[in-house]
Amino acid sequence: MNDTIAAIATPFGSGGIGVIRMSGPDAVAIAAQFFSRTRTGPPFTGNLKTHQVYHGYFLDSGEVIDEVLLIPMRGPKSYTAEDVVEIQAHSGTVVLKQILECLLSGGARLADPGEFTRRAFLNQRIDLTQAEAVADIINARSTAALKFAAAQNTGALKHQIQEMRNQLIQVLSQVEVSIDFPDDVPRENDPSQSTADIDSVMDRCREFIRQHEEACFLKEGICLAICGKPNVGKSSLMNRLLSKEKSIVTALPGTTRDPIQEAMTMNGIPFVVTDTAGIHDTDDLVEIIGIERAKDHIRGADLVLFMVEPGTALSEMEFKKMVPLDKRMLVVVNKIDLTRDTNGQAKPGGPGLPELPEICDQIPKIHISALHNQGIQPLKDKIMQLCIGDLTMDGSAVIPNLRHKTALTKALSFLESAKQGLLTGQPEETLAIDLKNSIDLLGSITGETASIDILDTIFNNFCIGK
Ligand SMILES: Nc1nc2c(c(=O)[nH]1)N(C=O)[C@@H](CNc1ccc(C(=O)N[C@@H](CCC(=O)O)C(=O)O)cc1)CN2
Numbered sequence: 001m002n003d004t005i006a007a008i009a010t011p012f013g014s015g016g017i018g019v020i021r022m023s024g025p026d027a028v029a030i031a032a033q034f035f036s037r038t039r040t041g042p043p044f045t046g047n048l049k050t051h052q053v054y055h056g057y058f059l060d061s062g063e064v065i066d067e068v069l070l071i072p073m074r075g076p077k078s079y080t081a082e083d084v085v086e087i088q089a090h091s092g093t094v095v096l097k098q099i100l101e102c103l104l105s106g107g108a109r110l111a112d113p114g115e116f117t118r119r120a121f122l123n124q125r126i127d128l129t130q131a132e133a134v135a136d137i138i139n140a141r142s143t144a145a146l147k148f149a150a151a152q153n154t155g156a157l158k159h160q161i162q163e164m165r166n167q168l169i170q171v172l173s174q175v176e177v178s179i180d181f182p183d184d185v186p187r188e189n190d191p192s193q194s195t196a197d198i199d200s201v202m203d204r205c206r207e208f209i210r211q212h213e214e215a216c217f218l219k220e221g222i223c224l225a226i227c228g229k230p231n232v233g234k235s236s237l238m239n240r241l242l243s244k245e246k247s248i249v250t251a252l253p254g255t256t257r258d259p260i261q262e263a264m265t266m267n268g269i270p271f272v273v274t275d276t277a278g279i280h281d282t283d284d285l286v287e288i289i290g291i292e293r294a295k296d297h298i299r300g301a302d303l304v305l306f307m308v309e310p311g312t313a314l315s316e317m318e319f320k321k322m323v324p325l326d327k328r329m330l331v332v333v334n335k336i337d338l339t340r341d342t343n344g345q346a347k348p349g350g351p352g353l354p355e356l357p358e359i360c361d362q363i364p365k366i367h368i369s370a371l372h373n374q375g376i377q378p379l380k381d382k383i384m385q386l387c388i389g390d391l392t393m394d395g396s397a398v399i400p401n402l403r404h405k406t407a408l409t410k411a412l413s414f415l416e417s418a419k420q421g422l423l424t425g426q427p428e429e430t431l432a433i434d435l436k437n438s439i440d441l442l443g444s445i446t447g448e449t450a451s452i453d454i455l456d457t458i459f460n461n462f463c464i465g466k
């Protein structure tokens with residue numbers, strides 16, 4: 001990286017200030033050609049000290065382009081670990097472009113998307129998980145996602161993966177000793193320490209993989225669909241969850257036709273909630289289309305709230321027609337006020353709890369009254385539990401990233417094979433290959449063994465100037 005790159009680091013459009021940054025060996029010299037402490041020049045020739053803020057003017061052939069602040073940051077104590085210069089100018093596309101063009105004419109090259117962060121990685125200031133965390137911070141859609149990305153940015157995931165990888169390197173070195181010096185190691189060497197080490201790394205891989213879906217929910221948000229027969233109170237629940245009158249509620253069955261969608265956050269996690277048309281057999285053309293759309297949303301949902309009301313019965317056939325069985329689902333028994341008083345005592349003469357087919361036995365259930373605002377907080381807690389599970393929000397390492405999951409899954413299968421090899425006394429050479437493969441796969445997560453293709457996919461998804 002012996003050239004110097006430059007880019008506008010702030011978004012296009014007007015704003016308070018705009019930042020242009022440069023990184024590379026000539027960054028300070030290039031900036032100095034255009035910088036003066038006074039409006040009339042001459043260019044600053046003194047020594048620009050690192051991590052100091054200089055007030056002055058950006059001049060193009062003696063003409064003031066803007067009043068700016070200039071910050072030199074000498075490597076390795078900089079974002080890229082190279083010499084970095086930031087120029088803070090007034091924001092506005094024309095000003096920033098003009099300054100950038102001067103820097104390019106002065107010897108800098110326009111940076112590729114993500115190239116600053118790529119340099120930070122190539123200069124080993126950060127690893128790949130931290131580079132990915134930078135992108136996740138920029139794209140975070142919720143406070144929860146931001147918290148995990150920030151933890152990853154400080155190296156939480158890197159350290160865990162490195163620990164696992166080091167543990168395997170230990171095992172591999174034992175194996176290699178017995179390949180190289182077979183006479184020094186008793187043949188019937190006790191493999192239990194090695195299997196224990198492999199087991200512990202496998203457990204940690206499994207734990208990351210198990211939490212992957214929950215971690216994705218944090219990052220991407222969760223789609224909830226409220227569905228059920230007409231008039232059970234779906235729209236009433238929608239409005240309760242949103243705390244506003246979004247959907248029309250009437251005593252008439254068939255009120256909701258089009259799916260009604262709205263975004264909200266619960267416990268810092270983004271949700272998109274969809275209220276759908278009541279599903280039943282009908283000849284009404286509008287309702288038929290509404291029901292088709294309801295089913296599309298049910299298929300696309302991460303969690304289906306399947307609503308039923310007291311005094312009704314549902315056959316297995318009816319149930320299967322409404323929701324696919326493989327869905328993450330919560331049965332919401334609404335209008336519980338009709339069967340129970342506020343103390344939970346059965347109301348004499350009131351309708352009984354809905355009768356559900358046996359296949360619903362395993363599905364979690366919750367009782368609420370959307371009309372009387374009862375059981376809404378327990379419902380929210382249940383939704384969180386079903387989607388996020390035991391993922392604690394303490395910012396510990398998670399893998400909200402398919403690349404990590406794929407690498408861990410492959411590493412796991414090599415470790416499985418290595419463990420079998422150990423137990424069945426297979427040749428050390430085969431064992432060593434399995435171990436090396438899993439070590440490389442863990443290394444690909446942090447970037448120690450990542451290919452150029454992986455780097456390109458990661459950094460090309462960044463914006464220019466990052
Ligand atoms: N103006 C500005 N604001 C910014 C950034 C930036 O580059 N410029 N950042 C860009 O993303 C973020 C801050 N991230 C940064 C991370 C590391 C270093 C850095 O210079 N690290 C060196 C020196 C640390 C030190 O002096 O203690 C290092 O780690 O060696 C700078 C910014 C957000 N805000």
Ligand SMILES: Nc1nc2c(ncn2[C@@H]2O[C@H](COP(=O)(O)OP(=O)(O)OP(=O)(O)O)[C@@H](O)[C@H]2O)c(=O)[nH]1
Nearest residue numbers: 230231232233234235236254255256278369370371
């Ligand atoms: N007693 C009682 N009535 C409720 C409750 N929740 C909703 N209702 C009433 O049930 C009726 C239907 O409510 P909606 O929310 O429109 O029901 P829906 O499932 O959206 O109906 P469709 O859109 O027609 O499928 C309205 O009269 C509501 O006031 C509840 O918890 N208890």
Ligand SMILES: [Mg+2]
Nearest residue numbers: 234235255256
């Ligand atoms: Mg409705």
